[in-house]
Amino acid sequence: xxGATFSRITQEDEIKRREDNFRHFFNTIDDxxxxxxxxxxxxEMNHAASRTLNGEREPVTGTTxxxxxxxxxxxxxxxxxxxxxxxxxxSRQSSLFINGxxxxxxxxxxxxxxxxxxxxxxxCKDISEIMASREKFSQVFHSSHAMHTxxxxxxxxxxxxxxxxxxxxxxxxxxxxxxxxxEACSDPLQYQTIWEEVCRKGTIR
Numbered sequence: 517x518x519g520a521t522f523s524r525i526t527q528e529d530e531i532k533r534r535e536d537n538f539r540h541f542f543n544t545i546d547d548x549x550x551x552x553x554x555x556x557x558x559x560e561m562n563h564a565a566s567r568t569l570n571g572e573r574e575p576v577t578g579t580t581x582x583x584x585x586x587x588x589x590x591x592x593x594x595x596x597x598x599x600x601x602x603x604x605x606x607s608r609q610s611s612l613f614i615n616g617x618x619x620x621x622x623x624x625x626x627x628x629x630x631x632x633x634x635x636x637x638x639x640c641k642d643i644s645e646i647m648a649s650r651e652k653f654s655q656v657f658h659s660s661h662a663m664h665t666x667x668x669x670x671x672x673x674x675x676x677x678x679x680x681x682x683x684x685x686x687x688x689x690x691x692x693x694x695x696x697x698x699e700a701c702s703d704p705l706q707y708q709t710i711w712e713e714v715c716r717k718g719t720i721r
Contacts, residue, residue, distance in 0.1 A: 542562050543562050543563045543564075544563075545562065545564065546564055546642075547564065547639050547640060547641045547642075548561070548562070548564050548565035548568060548621070548639070548640040548641075548642070549561065549562040549564070549565060549637065549638070549639050549640075550565055550581055550637070550638040550639075550640070551630045551635050551636075551637060551638075552581060552597070552635060552636040552637075552638055553635065553636075554597070554598075554601040554634070554635075554636060555580070556580040556581050556582050556593075556594065556597050557578065557579070557580050557581075558578075558579050558580070558581055559630065559635060560630065565640075568614055568615075568619075569584070569614055569615075581593075581638060582594060582597075584612050584613060584614055585610060585611070585612055585613070586610075586611040586612070586613050586618065588611075589610045589611050592608070592610075593610060593623075596608065596625055597625065597636065599625075600625040600626065600627050600636050601627065601634075601636060602627075603627050604625075604627075605624070605625070605626050605627075606623075606624070606625040607622070607623070607624045607625075608622075608623060609621070609622055609623070609643075610623040610640075612640070618644075619642055619644050620642070620643050620644045620647045621640040621641060621642055621643060621644075622640070622641045622643050623638065623639070623640050623641075624637075624638070624639045624640075625637070625638050626639070657676070657678050658678045658679055659678075660678055660680060661680055662680060663677075663678070663680050663681040663684055663685075664677065664678040664680070664681060665677045665678075665681060669715075672711065674692065674693065677689070677692055
């Protein structure tokens with residue numbers, strides 16, 4: 517009897533330790549984590565999400581997450597929520613509007629269990645700075661008076677070209693992507709030589 521009691525206490529201690537570890541992880545990660553009812557109502561959130569929503573660490577219960585989502589993304593979110601409630605794992609870009617600021621996020625919806633009840637986990641990674649950086653790069657890329665292209669390293673697939681590239685070579689954007697990649701270059705052999713040099717040195721001028 518004493519052995520069984522000790523075993524039970526040990527198991528309870530182990531469960532509490534795991535719960536404490538999970539709660540610590542849940543509240544220390546920088547991503548916003550929401551635990552939702554299938555309807556989208558917020559049941560729980562981690563500290564990062566709560567601080568962003570209202571500056572406090574108390575969960576904003578009774579509020580639907582969709583009320584914080586930019587209108588143009590809301591219908592998609594509700595559809596994704598329904599799919600997630602049926603077991604689907606959904607990942608897509610979305611946008612939250614919180615305290616007068618728009619926050620672009622990479623959102624993941626996963627069906628799970630919270631306090632022994634079926635819930636939906638919504639994990640949002642703030643990618644606002646990344647998107648702003650991409651926008652700045654895009655503006656410089658397309659407004660540059662020098663010819664620029666972006667290619668995938670693995671197979672040389674053309675990803676994008678700027679307007680100067682199109683005007684200089686006389687191609688339309690559609691023609692560039694319809695033809696074989698080397699055909700969009702005035703001198704394929706020279707391109708191959710440059711490519712090999714870039715791969716070897718990392719950069720070339």
